[in-house]
Each structure stands twice: as C-alpha cells, then as structure tokens.
Amino acid sequence: xxxxxxxxxxxxxxxxxxxxxxxxxxxxxxxxxxxxxxx
Amino acid sequence: xxxxxxxxxxxxxxxxxxxxxxxxxxxxxxxxxxxxxxxxxxxxxxxxxxxxxxxxxxxxxxxxxxxxxxxxxxxxxxxxxxxxxxxxxxxxxxxxxxxxxxxxxxxxxxxxxxxxxxxxxxxxxxxxxxxxxxxxxxxxxxxxxxxxxxxxxxxxxxxxxxxxxxxxxxxxxxxxxxxxxxxxxxxxxxxxxxxxxxxxxxxxxxxxxxxxxxxxxxxxxxxxxxxxxxxxxxxxxxxxxxxxxxxxxxxxxxxxxxxxxxxxxxxxxxxxxxxxxxxxxxxxxxxxxxxxxxxxxxxxxxxxxxxxxxxxxxxxxxxxxxxxxxxxxxxxxxxxxxxxxxxxxxxxxxxxxxxxxxxxxxxx
Numbered sequence: 001x002x003x004x005x006x007x008x009x010x011x012x013x014x015x016x017x018x019x020x021x022x023x024x025x026x027x028x029x030x031x032x033x034x035x036x037x038x039x
Numbered sequence: 040x041x042x043x044x045x046x047x048x049x050x051x052x053x054x055x056x057x058x059x060x061x062x063x064x065x066x067x068x069x070x071x072x073x074x075x076x077x078x079x080x081x082x083x084x085x086x087x088x089x090x091x092x093x094x095x096x097x098x099x100x101x102x103x104x105x106x107x108x109x110x111x112x113x114x115x116x117x118x119x120x121x122x123x124x125x126x127x128x129x130x131x132x133x134x135x136x137x138x139x140x141x142x143x144x145x146x147x148x149x150x151x152x153x154x155x156x157x158x159x160x161x162x163x164x165x166x167x168x169x170x171x172x173x174x175x176x177x178x179x180x181x182x183x184x185x186x187x188x189x190x191x192x193x194x195x196x197x198x199x200x201x202x203x204x205x206x207x208x209x210x211x212x213x214x215x216x217x218x219x220x221x222x223x224x225x226x227x228x229x230x231x232x233x234x235x236x237x238x239x240x241x242x243x244x245x246x247x248x249x250x251x252x253x254x255x256x257x258x259x260x261x262x263x264x265x266x267x268x269x270x271x272x273x274x275x276x277x278x279x280x281x282x283x284x285x286x287x288x289x290x291x292x293x294x295x296x297x298x299x300x301x302x303x304x305x306x307x308x309x310x311x312x313x314x315x316x317x318x319x320x321x322x323x324x325x326x327x328x329x330x331x332x333x334x335x336x337x338x339x340x341x342x343x344x345x346x347x348x349x350x351x352x353x354x355x356x357x358x359x360x361x362x363x364x365x366x367x368x369x370x371x372x373x374x375x376x377x378x379x380x381x382x383x384x385x386x387x388x389x390x391x392x393x394x395x396x397x398x399x400x401x402x403x
Contacts, residue, residue: 018134019323025139026327029343030336037343037350 060124067125068354071132074112074361075353078105102265102356106229109360118361129358133258134320136351140276141327142336142344149328152274155401156248156281159393163252164282164289167193167386174378183209183302186293187217188375192382195283195318196221196255202286202316206294208303219367220379225259226363228383233266239391245398247271251278252390255383258359261352280321287316 028034078101089096112118118126141149168189175185187209191200197218204214232254236246247264250271254260257279264275291312297303306312331341 013319014131015134015319018131019138019319022135022138022320022323022327025135025347026142026330026336026344029340029347032340034343036339037346039346039349 064125064128067122068128070122071126071129071354071357074108074357075105077108079353100266102262105353105356106262106360109357110363113361113363114365126358126361129355132351132354136348136355137276137280138320138323138327139344139348139351141324142331142341143273144328146328146332149277152277153281155397156278159252159397160282160285163386163390163393164193166389170385171382174381178374178378180374180378181213183207184213184216184375187213188220188379190289190293191217191221192255192379192386194286194289195257196225199286203290203293206290207297216375220375221255223376224379224383225254225256228254229259229263232263236267243268243270244274245394247274248278249391249394251275252282253387257283258355262356262359280324283318284321286318287313290316
C-alpha cells in the first residue's frame with residue numbers, strides 16, 4: 001500500500017505493480033501462452 | 040507486510056533508471072529463488088528418503104526449511120549489499136501471490152469467510168487497540184510509539200506502522216522501535232502458532248482464521264498458515280487480507296486524532312487518503328476470485344494459477360528468513376518489546392476465543 005498521504009496523479013505503488021503482474025500472468029495462462037505451471 | 044514505494048515517472052531518464060533498478064534486483068532475486076527452492080528440495084528429499092525406507096517421519100513443509108535456511112544465512116554470513124534490493128522484493132511476490140491465490144476461492148466462499156473475518160476483525164481491533172493504549176500508559180511509553188505499536192499489532196504489522204508514521208507525525212526512532220518489536224514478535228508467532236494449533240487440535244479453517252486474525256505481518260501470517268496445512272494457509276491469507284483492507288480507516292482515525300491535538304498535519308481529502316492507504320492487492324484478489332467463479336479459467340488453468348501463487352510464496356518465505364536479523368532485533372529497548380509481547384499474547388487469546396465462538400455459532 002502506498003505511503004503517500006496525497007498520491008500524485010502519475011504515481012504507482014508496489015501493490016499496483018504486483019496486481020498488474022498477477023493479472024498479466026492470469027491472462028497469459030487464460031490465453032494458453034504459458035505452458036502448464038507445475039509445482 | 041512491510042515497506043512500500045511510490046514511484047513517479049518523469050520520462051526517458053526514468054525508464055533508463057528503472058532498467059538499472061531492475062538489474063540491481065537480479066542478485067537478490069536469485070538468492071530468494073535459491074533459498075526457496077532449497078527448502079522445497081529438502082522437503083522432497085526427506086519425504087522420498089523416509090518413504091523409501093518406511094520411516095515414520097512428520098512432513099516438514101518447505102515453508103519452514105526456506106525460512107530456517109534464510110535465517111541461518113542472514114545471521115551467520117549476513118546478506119551482502121548486492122543482494123539487499125532483490126531480497127526486499129519478497130513483499131512484491133507476496134502480494135502477487137495473494138492476487139493469484141484468488142483463483143482458489145469461489146467468490147461465495149470469500150464473502151462467507153471474509154464476512155466472518157470482517158466481523159471478528161472489527162471486534163478484535165477495537166479491543167486490542169484499547170488494550171494496547173492501556174499497556175502503553177502502564178509502561179509509560181511515548182503516546183505516538185504506543186499508537187504505532189497498537190496499529191502494528193492490531194492490523195498489519197510493519198506496513199501499518201509505515202503507513203501510520205507520516206500520518207500521525209511520529210519520529211523515526213519511534214517507528215524503528217515499533218517495527219523491531221513487531222518483527223521480533225512476528226518471528227516468534229511463526230514458530231509458536233502451528234505448535235499451539237496442533238496441540239489444540241484446531242481444524243484447518245479455524246487455525247487459518249486464527250493465524251490470519253492474530254499474526255501481524257502478512258508474510259508471517261501466510262507462512263504460519265502454510266506451516267499448518269495448505270488449506271489453513273488459504274484461509275489465513277483470506278482473513279489477513281480482510282484485516283489489511285481496514286488499514287486505511289484505522290490510520291485515518293489516528294491521523295484525525297493527532298491532528299486535532301495539533302501534533303500531526305491535517306488530513307485534506309479523506310477519500311483520497313483512504314484510497315492512498317488501501318491495499319490494492321485486495322482488489323486484485325477479489326477480481327481473480329470473481330473470474331474463477333464465473334468460469335473464466337479452465338480447471339488446468341486454475342491449477343497453473345494456484346501453482347504460480349505457490350512459486351510466488353516460495354520467494355516470500357525465503358525473504359522472511361533472509362530479512363530477519365536477530366542481532367538487530369535484540370538491540371531494541373525492552374519496554375516496546377514488552378508492550379508488544381503482552382499485547383500479542385492478549386490478541387492471540389482474544390482471537391482464539393473469537394474463532395472458537397465463530398466455529399460454534401457461525402459454522403466456519
């Protein structure tokens with residue numbers, strides 16, 4: 001979460017980058033652009 | 040959760056700077072991956088060895104191995120500076136992992152368990168904030184240090200302290216004491232909660248809810264849940280995420296209190312303040328859960344997303360061990376630690392009672 005009390009117009013928090021990465025990965029999985037991920 | 044950053048963009052120079060910053064993360068990222076994977080390797084090797092020789096041996100999750108390996112490295116050879124930036128990204132992987140974990144929840148489950156969590160969190164936060172302030176007075180701590188400890192132990196650990204510090208105008212020393220106390224207590228919770236949960240024969244859901252409600256930092260709460268079982272880990276993340284979602288309201292309350300006493304800057308736009316403090320990964324988690332509920336992903340795709348979440352958490356657990364410096368934690372004053380420790384025991388007992396009540400009357 002952001003530390004700033006008055007976020008600037010073009011600022012992004014660590015949270016936003018993490019959410020963006022997760023959503024991109026989810027989309028790649030949905031479009032079968034990633035091989036099945038094993039554990 | 041811990042420190043967060045806000046990065047304004049100003050053009051091509053910033054893009055080049057961003058490239059350099061990303062390159063600086065690589066050594067630490069490799070260390071996180073190596074420690075996390077070593078933990079997984081040890082778990083699998085012990086499992087295979089004991090199974091092949093028909094030896095009865097309890098399965099020790101990779102979570103514990105990764106944390107212990109990290110602790111050993113950080114407290115013996117130490118973490119050279121070149122690794123520091125990459126190791127600090129464990130918070131980033133935690134948040135990405137939580138968003139991806141949304142794929143393992145149907146939205147109905149989120150609303151049911153999240154609703155119960157919200158109710159319990161509201162009761163627990165009210166009582167624990169009150170108790171922490173009484174303790175602070177008894178131990179004659181500075182009022183702002185007490186506020187930081189109360190926020191840290193009631194909501195979401197280090198990131199709550201970092202979010203509250205500028206809002207209430209606390210000084211660096213107070214924040215350092217509060218963070219050190221919360222980190223030390225988080226490390227203790229990590230190892231004691233699973234033991235207590237097993238000795239009380241708590242169900243996965245009840246234990247997960249308890250860990251999510253009582254353990255301070257999100258990384259430690261996730262690890263404490265995963266150490267118990269996979270199912271408990273899921274519930275712990277959901278309960279902790281519900282708790283995190285309330286951070287803005289609590290910090291806003293403290294900011295208004297301290298500004299009314301002329302000891303912190305006035306809060307202008309309250310909606311912007313709340314949005315600034317709101318953990319955005321909660322929205323990502325809900326979105327992925329909604330998409331999974333609507334059938335947007337096939338079953339193999341859901342498995343892939345769940346496994347991606349596990350890989351992200353593997354990096355997180357390695358980071359939890361690597362960033363815990365026991366010598367630094369020992370340097371803090373005894374009074375903030377005592378207030379934090381007594382408060383933590385109170386919160387653990389209170390939330391345990393709430394979970395027992397919820398299990399009986401709200402049908403977890």
